[in-house]
Amino acid sequence: MDGIPLTTLNDGRSIPRFGLGVYHVPPDRTARVVATALELGYRHVDTAQGYGNEAQVGEGLRASGVSREDVWITTKLDDGRHGDPRAALAESLERLGTDHVDLFLIHRPGDRDVDTWRALLDLRDDGAARSVGVSNFSRRGIRALVDATGVVPAVHQIRANPRTPHRAMQAFHRRHGIATEAWGPLREGRLTTHPTARRVAARVGATPAQVLLRWHLDRGLIAFPKSASPERLAENIGVARVRLAPRDLRAIDRMRRRP
Structure with a gap:
């Protein structure tokens, strides 16, 4: 994607800072949305086991004709x-039609996070997941993983946008070398109709x-807006x-709503 910056993760891998959710x-x-996005130049797709559409992400990738190695x-x-996690990821890989994912995240904290994190590190070492991280964790929860294993997540995916930037969490990420992914970057109410956004636009x-x-x-965030509209997909990659x-x-x- 010409003009889309990359972020180097703490494991040395480079992730496109813009993609499709x-x-x-x-x-x-x-499948059609993913294929269209890839044809437009997207090279980063964010899905989840809980979304129920991994198989269709894989179908869209194959239909696009874009090489698997060119898509995160x-x-x-x-x-x-x-x-x-090992069995769960094996099922995801089968649905996606690939032998690895570029990033595997713990979607939400649970009651055995350290054990789960150790399992993800094993999957990373085996190559089934090339990078690993977490999503929707607290700072305390991330510290517990690091204290137990000595390994800092490559990525933390959180809700972050101009109205609710979660500056303290982002500062924590910077101190520890964690990349911040922003889910739903346009989902906050009335962001696109805000007078400031209109004036700058x-x-x-x-x-x-x-x-x-x-x-x-x-601002150094990784963002992947969701859209099923070809017109909106094209508009978004115009970034x-x-x-x-x-x-x-x-x-x-x-x-922002608060300092």
């Missing part, structure tokens, strides 16, 4: 599978969604052409 994309539409695929461990000749997504990228000045970034920063 397929949360709540119906399975009967997912993330999936997440279902809440009910914390006791057997008019100034730079982009759409409000594009300037908000560019804010994520320029690669958007350039924001420091004053634009500062204006969007001020959209």
Whole structure:
């Protein structure tokens, strides 16, 4: 994806900082959405076992004609599978039609997180998951994993956007070398209709969604907005052409609800 920055993770691998999320994309539409996105230039797809559309993500990848090695695929461990991550990932790989995922996350904390994290580290060492991380954890929960294993997650996926940036968590990530992924970067109420987003968009000749997504990228976040519309998919990847000045970034920063 020309114009899409990369982030180097703490394990040395490079992840595209922009991609496609397929949360709540119906399975009967997912393959077409993924294929369309890849044809438009997306090279990062974020799914989960709990989304029920992994098989269709794999179908869309194959239909696109894009090489598997050129696409970053993330999936997440279902809440009910914390006791057997290896078997759960094997099932995901079969559904996706691949021998590995690029990133495997614990989707949500459970009651045996350290054991689950150790299992993910084994899967990373075996090559079934090339990078591993967590999602929706607390700082205390991440510290427990690191204290027990000495291994810092490569990624923490959280809700983060200009209205609720979770600055303390992002600062924690920076201190520990954890990449921040922002789920639902446009899902916060009225983000795209906010006067600041509209004003910046008019100034730079982009759409409000594009300037908000560019804010994520320029602030070092990894973002993957969801859409099933070909027009919106094309609009979102247009973020690669958007350039924001420091004053634009500062204006969007001020959209936050709390300091």
